[in-house]
Each structure stands twice: as C-alpha cells, then as structure tokens.
Amino acid sequence: LKGLAGTNIASRKKSRMAVVVKAEAAGVGINPDIRKTEEKVVDSVVVSELSKPLTPYCRCWRSGTFPLCDGSHVKHNKATGDNVGPLLVKK
Amino acid sequence: LKGLAGTNIASRKKSRMAVVVKAEAAGVGINPDIRKTEEKVVDSVVVSELSKPLTPYCRCWRSGTFPLCDGSHVKHNKATGDNVGPLLVKK
Ligand code: FES
Numbered sequence A, B: 001l002k003g004l005a006g007t008n009i010a011s012r013k014k015s016r017m018a019v020v021v022k023a024e025a026a027g028v029g030i031n032p033d034i035r036k037t038e039e040k041v042v043d044s045v046v047v048s049e050l051s052k053p054l055t056p057y058c059r060c061w062r063s064g065t066f067p068l069c070d071g072s073h074v075k076h077n078k079a080t081g082d083n084v085g086p087l088l089v090k091k
C-alpha cells in the first residue's frame, strides 16, 4: 500500500508537470480580449496628426484605450511579476 | 479498490484543474525574455530622428530587434492562436 501510495503521488506530480510543460511548449497568447475578430491587430500612428508632444502606446494588451496606454500595465505587472511598459512616441 | 481508484482519478483531475485555474487567476507574464533586469521596459521613439517614412514597433515581446518589430509576431500567433501585431509609426 505504501508503494502504491508512492506511485500515485509520483504519477500526480508527473501529471502536474506535464500540464505546466505543455503550457510552456505550446505557448500562451498575450492578448486575451482586444479585437479578437481581427486576424492580426496592427495600428498606425501618423505622427503629424498627434496633438501632444508625447503619446504613450500600449504594449501590454490590457489597456482600456488600446492602442493608447492607460496605465493598465501596472496592474498586469503586479499580478504576474512581468515587466512590460509602453512605447512613448515623441514628436 | 474500485472506489479508491475512482477517488484517485477524481483527485488527479482536481489537481490538474487547480493548476489551470491557478495559472489563469494569477495571470501569466507576456514578456518571457526582453530586458528582464529592468523593472519596467519603456522605450521612446523621437519621430524627427526616424530615417524611414514607416517604422514598425513590436508589441508581441518576441522580436530579436526589440523595440523594433522583426516579424516574430507571425510565429507567435501561429504557435498560440493569438492575433497580435506591431504599431506602425509613420512620419
Ligand atoms: S496600458 Fe498597456 S502598456 Fe500601458
């Protein structure tokens, strides 16, 4: 019984590892919500049309004002331990 | 024994679900490799310094020429089913 229990624990650990390894190998998308009906989300900034001298653009895919940055990267970084931030476009 | 086996399977399924749910709840970072020693990766484009009329900037965190886009979003989208793409800066 002790041997059996040991096998079950090992098997459970293996199965957990398989899930983690599979997730890393297959890769996980980075955009959960933005314009998911589009095959590829590409945006353009025409710099001559910018009103302010500095405009931050989102690279975390969590902004409520995408493609602009609204500061949501702060919450994302805190929740995940990530280190992403915006692209600042300066005219 | 049948009951015991049933319990083990249920327990293993629960443990797998816990891993998946935990991963979703905690969130997963979107930047695996770029400048991980920096607390927050922020870049600036000074548009008057751009040489070409159109410059694509990476938002997938997979580019070998980050902060520029090198087309790596194509491989990322194919591998994960994601739909991310660059920001095109036009002067
Ligand atoms: S909200 Fe996404 S980078 Fe700031």
Ligand code: FES
Pocket: B057, B058, B059, B060, B061, B062, B063, B068, B069, B070, B071, B072, B073, B074, B084, B085, B086, B087
């Ligand atoms: S390589 Fe990252 S968006 Fe193109």
